[in-house]
Amino acid sequence: QVTLKESGPVLVKPTETLTLTCTVSGFSLSNARMGVSWIRQPPGKALEWLAHIFSNDEKSYSTSLKSRLTISKDTSKSQVVLTMTNMDPVDTATYYCARMSCSSTSCPRGYFDYWGQGTLVTVSS
Amino acid sequence: DIQMTQSPSSLSASVGDRVTITCQASQDISNYLNWYQQKPGKAPKLLIYDASNLETGVPSRFSGSGSGTDFTFTISSLQPEDIATYYCQQYDNLVFTFGPGTKVDIK
Numbered sequence: 001q002v003t004l005k006e007s008g009p010v011l012v013k014p015t016e017t018l019t020l021t022c023t024v025s026g027f028s029l030s031n032a033r034m035g036v037s038w039i040r041q042p043p044g045k046a047l048e049w050l051a052h053i054f055s056n057d058e059k060s061y062s063t064s065l066k067s068r069l070t071i072s073k074d075t076s077k078s079q080v081v082l083t084m085t086n087m088d089p090v091d092t093a094t095y096y097c098a099r100m101s102c103s104s105t106s107c108p109r110g111y112f113d114y115w116g117q118g119t120l121v122t123v124s125s
Numbered sequence: 126d127i128q129m130t131q132s133p134s135s136l137s138a139s140v141g142d143r144v145t146i147t148c149q150a151s152q153d154i155s156n157y158l159n160w161y162q163q164k165p166g167k168a169p170k171l172l173i174y175d176a177s178n179l180e181t182g183v184p185s186r187f188s189g190s191g192s193g194t195d196f197t198f199t200i201s202s203l204q205p206e207d208i209a210t211y212y213c214q215q216y217d218n219l220v221f222t223f224g225p226g227t228k229v230d231i232k
Contacts, residue, residue, distance in 0.1 A: 037221060047161075047169065047212055049221040060219035063126050096168055100221075106175055109157040109216040113180065115168035 002026035004036075004097050004116035011122050012087050018121060022080040022097030029075045030055050033107055035100045036080040038071065040093040041118075048093075052100065053080055054108065087123045094118040127151050127217050129224040137232040144200040146227045148191075148213035156192045157215055163226075164209045172211075173198065205231060 008020035020038070027034060037052040051071040052060045061069050070083045080097060096118045102110035128151040138144050148158065156176035161169040171180045173189035176196060186201045200207055208231060213224040 039223075046226045047163075047214075047223040049214075049223060052219075052221065058219075063220065098168075103175065106157060111159040111171055111174040112161070112169070112214070113171050113174075115170075118168055 002099065002114045004099060004114055006095060006097050006116045006119040008095075008119060008121065010120060011124065013125050014088055014123060016087050018082075018084045018087050018091070020082045020084075020095055020097075020119065020121075022082075022116060024078045024080070024097075024099065027099065029053075029073050029078060029080065032056075033102050033104070033110075035108075035110070036073070037098050037100055037112065038080075038082045039096045039098055039112075040091075041096070042090075042093040045093075050084075050095075051082055089123045092121065092123045094120045126220050127154060127215060127222055129213055129215060129222050131211075131213060131224040131227050133227060134225065135228040135230075137230050138203050139232045140203055140205060142203045144203050144207075144229060146198045146211055146213075146229075148196045148198065148224050150194045150196075150215055152217075153193050154215045154217055157217070158189070158191065158196045159214045160187075160189055160198045161212045161214065162207075162209045163212065169212065200229075203229075203231070 035054040038050040068085045073080045097116045098112040099114040100110040158176045160173040163169040210226045210228045
């Protein structure tokens with residue numbers, strides 16, 4: 001059974017750094033046809049992709065947020081960590097981690113087939 | 126980066142109606158287009174991948190088509206449990222992009 005679970009602070013202050021952890025089970029972070037992304041959703045707004053880490057440790061980031069984001073993984077712990085620096089109230093959102101899978105003919109172009117429940121992070125002083 | 130647009134942004138239809146949502150990419154993405162359903166307070170759920178492939182367990186009233194820059198998502202007979210926001214998503218050159226979403230409700 002595949003599961004993903006986000007953990008981290010529910011409240012951060014402006015200018016602080018946010019660190020979120022995604023703990024996965026039911027699959028390996030070293031699986032060549034899988035990866036993990038972080039995606040967020042401000043209240044009442046659309047989904048916004050933030051960052052992705054591939055099985056070979058290659059990383060990719062949202063162009064608009066690249067300077068503030070770092071994604072990493074610990075395969076032995078089945079965890080993917082996202083850090084976002086210089087938090088602002090506009091970063092208030094539900095943050096999801098999601099597993100990306102791809103078919104043998106489409107990799108690395110993939111789809112998010114499993115999602116965590118999401119964690120609401122509020123940025124306020 | 127490739128930009129995604131969806132239309133309409135919202136729609137209201139009756140139970141049993143055929144519902145169609147379109148998604149357009151700013152450049153050719155072949156058939157690498159996915160569709161998700163998100164109900165209030167819940168995580169998104171994958172419905173269609175690679176433009177037209179139905180995810181396991183998803184009812185057959187959902188379907189997708191298209192290639193290149195223009196894609197269509199269809200609910201053949203709208204059910205009350207289909208009330209949700211629907212998003213398209215693509216991947217190109219290390220960047221994933223979601224469309225702005227289409228909110229579907231019952232008339």
